[in-house]
Amino acid sequence: MPPTYVIVMALYTALTAYILYLVISNMTRSKDVWEQIMAVFVIVPLFMRLIFIK
Amino acid sequence: MTPQLHDSQMYFTSGLALGAMVLTFMALSLVGRFIKQTIPLAVNLFICMIMGALVAGFGLPIRHLFEGPVWYIYINLVIFTGMIFLTCLKAAGNLDCIAYDILTKFRKRPAIMFCLITLLLFFPGMVTGVGTAGVLSTGLVAVVILRAVGVPNVQTGAIVAMLTTIGAAAPPVNLPAIIIASGINMPYEGFELILLVITVPLGLFTIFWLGYKHFKSPTLEEIEKVLPRPERKSAFMPYLPLLVVVAIFVLIRALPGKFPDIITPMVFMVGSLATLFTGKKYRFNEACKEAIRGGIFSTVALIFVVGAVVQVTTLTGSKGLLVLASLTVGAAAPVLLYVALGVSLPLLGGVLTHLGASVILGIPFTLAMLTQNVIAVVAGISMLCVLSQVIPPSALGGYFAQELVREKKYSSILTASMVPLLVCVAFSLVTLIFANKFAALFVPF
8 A cells, every 4th residue: 555645646646637638628629819828827837747847 | 346236236137127027017908908808917927027037138937937837736726626616516506505595594593694695705715715716606696695685786796796805815725825925935824813813804894784784584485586495315415515525624634644634626626526426417527627717717827827927026136126115115114014005905906916916016015024923914915915806907806796796887886895895904904013913812823
């Protein structure tokens, strides 16, 4: 059984991935160009977290 | 003697960067008017930071522009999941059941009913830190209840706007306080009690001031006309997701080490999943997508950009320059500092939103008041910042509330909110002036 913090971090990463999926899904459907630009501000940090850059 | 002193060069560079940021902001706002498009504040501020860094000689600081936002991932996940939880509660019909219960059980007890409406309107702001989350979720339910008990439309709009705004400052999540705390490298700890002491009396004063004299006890038939009896699995089921969330929070704190701390976003996701079994059937994935659209999404994008603002203003020295200006005002006459706080934070927030005001003025003002208890100071300043959610031109919470009650002009809602608004400003200033005394009573350290 892995330590609790590893499980919590894994869940946190999975949640980040799910939120990233929701944001990208909304962005591709949106017709508002400003919303698509703002999505970049949200996607980049979340993606950096997902691939453990930060 | 050198021809160019280091300090004058420093003031020149940081002043130039700050000037470039301000000019870019104004220019982009004008361009927005010219092309008849509202350029989102997040986009506007991001471009301002690029210009500031370019002018100060740092080139295009990609690393700084995206390193700053990383510190705000956790809080943004809390906002997203908090909103998902509220949307799921609404989609499952649990919120309707709660509103129906409040109306029918307490229709002859206005004091208890108003306290429960305050809690209902505070709750979304407490868990997400965003006032508009309250207007968009429980705001709708509160409007139905307030109309049923005879509160006029304008006052109903003012109550929703003001209470969701004050709720955004209530613990555990107070975004301006979090932004200011991270901006001065201070942990966001020990704020719970003092924020409750500031927000709860102000919230109760607002609802009683605006609504109590209009209260009329409705009959059961009148209630069923405005809010048909909602379907439910059992009397207890609509409250189950809320109880699950509260129970996990309590267990994490009551049994440290024994009960795993699954962190706040996961607690909200567990609560959201619980709604699948407590009410109407709905599509979970679609509800989640709906939850993170619109106002909440703009707020989250803005918070990420605030990270970039903190990073770039620190890099260019603009933040230090603003701190020096605040310190100079405070040293000249403390009363001027308090006047500047009470006037500039809500008014500037009306242009930059409460998050913009907290990062641009909140951090310098806090650093200028470091001789007092910092937790009490940050709590008071954060309260002044959140009030800007009802101040035009941005008035995020106010405009949403106006739309919700279908009032033609926002000015009528703002006029009705004026007394509670001034009381909130005055109480926040009292907290700041007597920060050490408040801290002795309500701050654990």
